Amino acid sequence: MTEFFRIECPQFDPDTSEARFSYRLNDLAFTEVLRFPHVSDIAVLDTPSFQKLLGLCAIVLGVSYFKLRAPLRIETDIALTPDERAFVLDVYENGLGEFYARNGLQRFGRLSLDAPEDDKAQLPAPVLKERTLLPIGGGKDSLVSVDLLTHVGAEFTPFAVNPKGPILSSVEAIGIEPVYVTRTLDPEMIRLGKEPGYYNGHVPSTAINSMIAALCALLFGYDQIVLSNERSASEGNVVFDGRETNHQYSKSLGFEVRIADILLHATGGALRYFSLLRPYSEARIASLFTHGHRFDSVFSSCNRNFRLTGNDGPLWCGECPKCHFVFLIFAPFMPKDRLLRIFGKNLLDEPANEHSFRELAGLTGQKPWECVGEILEAAACFYTLSRHADWHEDAVVKALKPDLLAQYGEEKLQLAMAECLTDSHDHHIPPALAAQVAAYAV
Template sequence: MKHKAKIFHFVGYEFDVNARKIFFKYRIEFYNQHSLNFTETIIFPNHPKKLKEESIQKILESLLIVLGISYYKLYCPPRVTMPFRLSREQADFWNTVYRKGLGEFLYRNKLDPKRLAKFSYSNIKIYPDRIKTQDRALLGIGGGKDSIVAAELLKDFDIVSFLVETQKQDLISDSVIDKIGRPSLKIRRVLDLKIFEKHDGAYNGHIPISAIFAFLGLLTAAIYEYKYVIVANEHSSNFGNLQYKGEIINHQWSKSVEFESLFQEYTRKFITPDIVYFSLLRQFYEIRIARM
């Protein structure tokens, strides 16, 4: 009998400051089998200075939602539960991130976008927090030439290379960091190993990984007092590949200017106005970057 998922629970998170680890917990509840529980771990390289968890609570709540997409997509349950409340505008943002960020996943698995759970909202007001920062930037590092070009354009500014290593060391990105020659901050993202097991009836496919990196960059900036999170997403990421069920499917949606604008607005309105995320290469096509 195929497993039928009932509810996806965003259970919560735990921040162990001394161990430099944050644990994000999820549970899939089924009609016809025992629940599946998952824990994802984020590990930081250095102890944060004088950090109060309440100062980054809104970022941690956002990370709970965005990291959860890796586990939600296994069965796409029709309902989700949260340990905190969202405003209507926040719920709209997350409904968009899940629908458009999972666009290619839905297309390849022949799933209707309407089957995705909707984030519920309450009639509440959410206000941003002030976070202490310094006039310096994190530069997100990928494995290609875009990061090198961005670093060269920023050679006169105070930047640190920022890398998220998922599950194992990223040797290609390490070589880019070495070539750039700036200090680096490496965050480790450890997925729950159960996600790699075979689950009867589970789906597989693309997730909006750059959205995950954006929120991890925001958290890292808040913890280590950086004012800017800079990425090197270029112009061609703005365009979709095909249309499916009334949606434009864009493999790179979480690198697009649409996501960037939504993320900037969400951060400013609901998290903090003190950290700014943007792409330095947005106006350039890939061929132009190759010539720079």
Template sequence: MGRLRGGICIKEFDMERYAELRNQYSRFFYRGFEVEKTPTELKITYHFEIEGLAEFAPCWTFPRPEGGGEPDEKLIFSLGLVELISYWKIACPPQVVVEAGELDEDQIRWWKHLYFNGLGEFFYVNNIKEADPENFMEIRCAGREDSAGTAAAWEKNVPARSISQGVLVPIGGGKDSVVTLDLLRRAGLPAYGYIINPRGATVNTAGAAGLGEGRVMSVRRTLDPNMLELNRRGYLNGHTPFSALVAFSSLIAARLLNLSYVALSNESSANESTVAGSTVNHQYSKSFEFEQDFHDYVLRYLPGNAYYFSLLRPLSEFQIAKYFAGLKQYHPIFRSCNAGSKTDSWCGHCPKCLFVYLILSPFLSREAVRDIFGRDMLEDETLKGTLDQLTGVVEEKPFECVGSRDEVNTAIVLTIGRLEQEHRPLPALLAYYKGLNLYETYQKAGDHYSAYCDTRNLLPDFLMDLVRKYCVETA
């Protein structure tokens, strides 16, 4: 039997399994990659191997627009360094041998930092307590390049960056990328959509934003079936830093489209740890720490590629929801539910659904929110445990992309206040919440999110002014 953490079952034997697998399968190889080009496609196949267990050949397929640029081998090699972590985690071999390209000592430290923090949830949920930042992995590289002078070369060869040519926006189908697209529209900047493995919500979002066929790059990422089979057979599995894949792959997409800017939709709320008092963060690769690290890495090792930043970094989920509430054309089509992703629906029962329901509730009528989800989640008393996770009654938030504990509490208190002003009865979850000590605390604190602005960001100045104008209230 296992026990639950963050709604996820933790198997008691996983730490022993971790040690056993590392002993049995001690080396992971990044053998190389193949690039196949046709007039219309760029296909990249990576080759990985867990020695003595299995070989893997995942693929990425990008469209090649006519007259587009070409990504260089270092960028393609780098995407493989992110992709490999999904396969390494099957047995967590202590040694990773990189044969596909060159890394210097600083790069090795950078990648180990990303892997360890990006796998924080994986280690935590699988009860792998013995993993530490130094010894969980040794990266060996057949050839190590000398990076001396690389940064200086960047300064001399930086291309002309014209944001007026357009901005690439990764579209996930949720409210955040919608807000980014709408803000860029207000700024008069052409947006280009970037979609990995298109589904209903991502395609519909691009359509609602007015992005025609030539303004959307849809790519296919194909997992190797050997990994899926090993997962089925009980080898180690869990969360990996998917947003790091978005980061590196979006630079390839931007190069193919001849664009010099990539605008993510990650907010400041992503910086909060999932487990209180720890560094375990489901959203690590959406955090500002990763954004800054990625920016510095590209500057030093991948010069000439697009400038990567998150347009929503100064904002909280609360402010994003407030802005999104006014974009009613997107309300019927946006989706953020992982459980319902295959059917392009809201399941109406998971932590992500409840979070989005709560964060929109101060800004939309009860009927409008109910219509989005197809049911009144606030009347579902089986979700009390999930509510406790989202508000901080328990130390672990759900392992989902959800906002901070403080802003969830703020949203709930404001919703209660509005319903009481309207002399409407409180639904079951809000009546339950009003009986908690949290209610009095956050009622006294009031709304301090509408005027919130995180200055730790990489926004160009004029876009910072845009975000302040439309999303940050002033006294």
């Protein structure tokens, strides 16, 4: 039997504000449920734009079930335009690039998508309010966006899917009533992902959450979704099956442009999507974060500490690549005592961390499969610390300095640090907002 993955047409129940998404993988059936806040204006549910986005959301959420077997054939009765077909294949190919690479599966250019063609004219634009839906991830990036939007006087609402741990504490510190969505995965999919004969691995979570945010934008009236993805998210990890694979693909500029175009056309030009932090490096974002203190005790980028029960343990494990990278990029810009209070210890003075930091700086192995910045950026931060009175004697800084200079050279590292602090013009922020933010972020 030829294996296949089928995406059924989704359903939205106005009485419960629940969306149900059903899938078939060969002889297996799955159902996923999204629970939204109460929808007061149910007329939006019948609009062509909402129905279009609901269908696209069903397709993007399907990657979690598709990956159990990763068959070559995908089918659905959801009608797609040519651009939407290309978007779907991009999600199922490049969005799952890390998954394919780590499981040794060759799928690039081999997937078939059987879907009816949508040949309707441009959809009518829904009426949306001039305000922003801002996804909050609990880390430094979205909190810098909070600070920037606040200072330019832009109206925004925090948004999250299945909020927990640092997301909840960050939103509490923001002090604005959020929009939360509960996503319930089919438990059988989770069980099978641990069984022999089935695959498991990374999915493009930013793409998934962005489609859920798009549904909320129509349901509750927001004319733009503002992400907090930095420019280094576009850097890949390894080349596999003839393509660069990127752990952060759905945070990349290339994907941002593609999904923004899809959302714009699906809503008759009403809904915009862009990243407010795209001009910045991770180091530049870290420097902006240091301008305020109100999030020091609530934020975290450590994946190990996004707990279902909330903040019942340390926000930073201090052992993973994300902890190490965030500590590294803060160190050149933040007083040492403040950084040690945030993390609880000095991660650059523990010899056991040396190998992890070497990977981040490109001195050994590949870039970690984590949401970390560019290799040269990390190397430049280390070089800066090697000349910093507060950090140059720390064990890891001293250990890496000779190899950094040997591999990159002093001039290249100096130029790299300067480049990290120079804002890029390669972004899609609306010009008026970009000018306001640039005037503040100096």
